[in-house]
Amino acid sequence: MNLETLTLQEQIDGLREKKFSSVELVENYISVIEDKEDLNIFVSNDFEKALEKAKKSDGSKKSQEDVPLNGIPMVHKDIFCTKGIKTSCGSKMLDNFYPPYSATVVEKLEQAGSICLGKANMDEFAMGSSNETSFYGAVKNPLNIKKTPGGSSGGSAAAVAANFSSFSTGTDTGGSIRQPASFCGIAGIKPTYGRVSRYGMIAFASSLDQGGILAKNIKDAAIALQCISGYDSKDATSIKAEVPNFSEDCESSEFEHVVGLVTDLIHSFGDEDLSKNYGEAIERLEKLKIKTKEIELPNLELSLPVYYVIAPAECSANLSRYDGIRFGYRAENVENLEDLYFKSRGEGFGNETKKRILIGTYCLSSGFYDAYYKKAQKIRNLISSDFVNAFKDVTSVMLPTTSGEAFDLGSITDPVEMYKQDIFTIPANLGGLPATSVPFGEKNNMPLGIQFIGNILEESSLLNISNKFQLGEK
Amino acid sequence: MKDNWESVIGLEIHVQLNSESKIFSNAPTKFGSDQNLQACEVDLGMPGTLPVLNEKAIEKAIKFGVAINAEIAEKVGFARKNYFYPDLPKGYQISQLDDPIVGKGSIEIQLGDQEIKTIGITRAHLEEDAGKSIHDLFENETAIDLNRAGTPLLEIVSEPDMSNSEEAVAYLKKIHSIVCALEISDGNMSQGSMRCDANVSVRKKGEKKLGTRTELKNINSFKFVEKAINFEIKRQISCLEKGEEIVQETRLYDAINNTTRSMRSKEEANDYRYFPEPDIIPIQITSDQIQKIKNELPELPDEKKERFINELGLSEYDARNLTYDLELADFFEKTLVNIDDPKLVANWILGDFSAILNKFDAEANNSKVDAVKFAELLTYLKEEKISGQATKKVLENIWENPDLSVSKSIQNLGLEQISDDNEIEEIIEKVINNNPDQKEQFLSGKDRLFGFFVGQVMKESKGKANPKLVNEILKKKLV
Numbered sequence: 001m002n003l004e005t006l007t008l009q010e011q012i013d014g015l016r017e018k019k020f021s022s023v024e025l026v027e028n029y030i031s032v033i034e035d036k037e038d039l040n041i042f043v044s045n046d047f048e049k050a051l052e053k054a055k056k057s058d059g060s061k062k063s064q065e066d067v068p069l070n071g072i073p074m075v076h077k078d079i080f081c082t083k084g085i086k087t088s089c090g091s092k093m094l095d096n097f098y099p100p101y102s103a104t105v106v107e108k109l110e111q112a113g114s115i116c117l118g119k120a121n122m123d124e125f126a127m128g129s130s131n132e133t134s135f136y137g138a139v140k141n142p143l144n145i146k147k148t149p150g151g152s153s154g155g156s157a158a159a160v161a162a163n164f165s166s167f168s169t170g171t172d173t174g175g176s177i178r179q180p181a182s183f184c185g186i187a188g189i190k191p192t193y194g195r196v197s198r199y200g201m202i203a204f205a206s207s208l209d210q211g212g213i214l215a216k217n218i219k220d221a222a223i224a225l226q227c228i229s230g231y232d233s234k235d236a237t238s239i240k241a242e243v244p245n246f247s248e249d250c251e252s253s254e255f256e257h258v259v260g261l262v263t264d265l266i267h268s269f270g271d272e273d274l275s276k277n278y279g280e281a282i283e284r285l286e287k288l289k290i291k292t293k294e295i296e297l298p299n300l301e302l303s304l305p306v307y308y309v310i311a312p313a314e315c316s317a318n319l320s321r322y323d324g325i326r327f328g329y330r331a332e333n334v335e336n337l338e339d340l341y342f343k344s345r346g347e348g349f350g351n352e353t354k355k356r357i358l359i360g361t362y363c364l365s366s367g368f369y370d371a372y373y374k375k376a377q378k379i380r381n382l383i384s385s386d387f388v389n390a391f392k393d394v395t396s397v398m399l400p401t402t403s404g405e406a407f408d409l410g411s412i413t414d415p416v417e418m419y420k421q422d423i424f425t426i427p428a429n430l431g432g433l434p435a436t437s438v439p440f441g442e443k444n445n446m447p448l449g450i451q452f453i454g455n456i457l458e459e460s461s462l463l464n465i466s467n468k469f470q471l472g473e474k
Numbered sequence: 475m476k477d478n479w480e481s482v483i484g485l486e487i488h489v490q491l492n493s494e495s496k497i498f499s500n501a502p503t504k505f506g507s508d509q510n511l512q513a514c515e516v517d518l519g520m521p522g523t524l525p526v527l528n529e530k531a532i533e534k535a536i537k538f539g540v541a542i543n544a545e546i547a548e549k550v551g552f553a554r555k556n557y558f559y560p561d562l563p564k565g566y567q568i569s570q571l572d573d574p575i576v577g578k579g580s581i582e583i584q585l586g587d588q589e590i591k592t593i594g595i596t597r598a599h600l601e602e603d604a605g606k607s608i609h610d611l612f613e614n615e616t617a618i619d620l621n622r623a624g625t626p627l628l629e630i631v632s633e634p635d636m637s638n639s640e641e642a643v644a645y646l647k648k649i650h651s652i653v654c655a656l657e658i659s660d661g662n663m664s665q666g667s668m669r670c671d672a673n674v675s676v677r678k679k680g681e682k683k684l685g686t687r688t689e690l691k692n693i694n695s696f697k698f699v700e701k702a703i704n705f706e707i708k709r710q711i712s713c714l715e716k717g718e719e720i721v722q723e724t725r726l727y728d729a730i731n732n733t734t735r736s737m738r739s740k741e742e743a744n745d746y747r748y749f750p751e752p753d754i755i756p757i758q759i760t761s762d763q764i765q766k767i768k769n770e771l772p773e774l775p776d777e778k779k780e781r782f783i784n785e786l787g788l789s790e791y792d793a794r795n796l797t798y799d800l801e802l803a804d805f806f807e808k809t810l811v812n813i814d815d816p817k818l819v820a821n822w823i824l825g826d827f828s829a830i831l832n833k834f835d836a837e838a839n840n841s842k843v844d845a846v847k848f849a850e851l852l853t854y855l856k857e858e859k860i861s862g863q864a865t866k867k868v869l870e871n872i873w874e875n876p877d878l879s880v881s882k883s884i885q886n887l888g889l890e891q892i893s894d895d896n897e898i899e900e901i902i903e904k905v906i907n908n909n910p911d912q913k914e915q916f917l918s919g920k921d922r923l924f925g926f927f928v929g930q931v932m933k934e935s936k937g938k939a940n941p942k943l944v945n946e947i948l949k950k951k952l953v
Contacts, residue, residue: 080522081521081522087521087522089521094521097521099520099521099522100515100520101515101520101523102520149539198522198524199523199524200523201522202522203521203522203753204750206752206753207752233526234524234526235524235526236524236525236526236527236753236754237524237752237753237754237755312704313680313749314752316556317554317556317564317565317566317745317747317749319565320556320558320564320565320566321520321521321563321564321565323558323560323565325560325563325618326518326519326563326618327518327520327521328521328535337560341558349659361747364556364747364748364749366745366746366747367749369747369748369749373749453616467505
């Protein structure tokens, strides 16, 4: 039996039925990981401790309810602080950073009994759509090593696709879970903003960042999402709301769906393959006898410029703490304080990060604030209300995850082209809405993804439709 | 100030709120611990950490707002104020810009016998304090202490309603007494719990337009506020009289040399790039919440003053001075528990008791003579067992020897008043016999020599003779 190809659900069942042990699972993964080092997926690993924990969990008498993921290996995006373990955020700036605390997501998954095998590579500070901005070099797509795995959670997506683990954590500010999931042919979910605590998750753009899960399928994503969700007193933006039973709801037959479609909008892009795949997705819904309704999202196309004002603005402040004073990279041979700032930040940050800090600083400058930041917030509200209106008639909205399949590493050099990668994923972040990406269709032998966007805190319904869609006809 | 000039002053007062933990973290705020022991990962601005608003800070700010009859915001939002400085861990300060928790309000001040003047308060907003840079700990290096980082601050911004340094000090003292009465700050200026920036400008009398202002930074005592403002007014006037222009700038007050010097000009000023703090969702303040705080408001200095005047019969002047310093007012009331003579007690507290506090650099609440002992001392005076002069001496004596009781001190110093008729008669007879010439002159009409005899008797009794009795008996004996 190839333990590493099992789904999360299969691993949970297998462990419970003692078909295999957690130690066997971990050992299996370690050999796969060591075999595929060339993919550049891990920034750091902790195999020894993982084996130790596996031994412990094999002997554990705790109930399934207390530790739902007991003995299950997993991978964290290197944006989540792990106590005593290097947390680099893909940056030279934090190449020497060993946090004295763990992110709430990390703690929750530990409490659930899961075992972290290593930290996944990512775009620097989650800024990128191809993993190429990482200080540690790009991750290669396990399906085709010439291709990008997507970004910024490229390492997390590749880890699942390459069988390094059955699920991984990721973060999504403008599509950073859904786009790489789509490029690697796996499932991903970014929950409602505030559903998952951001504490200990290194900030890129605070009002957009949200942690989530990448997994082989929606059911697995639901199981793992269950474990990381919930109010956290350490994150003032986390939502005080009951966490439903996602894995049960995911397979429930009680949800009624009306899927919102934007066929005209998709056609307006003039991309035949895009329209074709979207059309086939609609056909699948029809075959599943799921109701659909054409809706309008009139401001969707403004998402991109709005995002590229708000996200850099927030990041310009969030990244000010990397000044070489208390932690992280500090330049040597400096003449004075200003020199220390210039050199530490100049040498510690990569180009993409610097670019976004500059854009953000500019947008917030006196005299430009109203024209950029304030206006962007207004349009953000418009986009949110487009969705509020849409959800009066539908239970979810279906969009492509990306406009195309995974591209060749190094092939996109125009930054605007790169930023356009996020056109379909950004709206959910701007509205704080939960969204999934489900593998569907292919192009040039690479997978494509279909995205479902749900209403705020309606992850159950969203997972349910995504799961139905992924499973297809019975 | 020269006659044809007038000055315009506004103050920004930073008050450290006395919440147990910091405004955005659980670290304690206590003053004086070893460096960096009261800074947690949030205060250090570590990656991934997030601020969580301390509700107590909100409550304390509302208390202040209610006390100055200000509008309280319905929605309280925070903003990031961006600038780089080593003791500012996140590279931005979480402050408030558009939605200050306290809106327009006012307080009243009064100088001497002048009329009451109303000073407008533009706003008061919440923010976090920065850490401290320590330049003298290591040679050629600056050390950072982040214990103070994240301490809640209420920044109280006044209108430019003050026209001289005395008014500025009176305003500052009034704010001080209000925050102390509300118990929202310990008000300790020497420990930095209250710091003050002053905006100062001058203009020709009658001029409507405000002159160019300078901002004086970080003045940390009442005395320095007065000195810094006075210096700056003089400097500005002399500049203008020389035909120079005032540069809009930030100046630092140098207490050692009593000067102000330029820190940075307007051109060099930071662009703080304020924007709404995305990590903290704006909070709503309900009218119920405000009403509840209103209902629980303690007696404010003005109310206390009125009570002292109306119920205790103090003069306006005494009542005002007692209520500037609430510890003094408190000491006053505690003393009254054991001696029912408000006027006498007020006189002594504002006079010799304040003088001795000053002399030993003490506060009323850590006075070495407690209110019970003080009342006992004043009772001796009131019952004419000791003289006023003797009371002063005993006060100093029991201050310096806290274990000494009042009676023991009087005994030790030999200051018990002689109120025995016979004893006084004896002394008087002795004095009269020793001064036959003076007696003759007095009897022949030189009335003012009566005073001479009183003086001689007091001298002979070493000040202990009861003056009232001396007068009575002397009158009889000299006939």
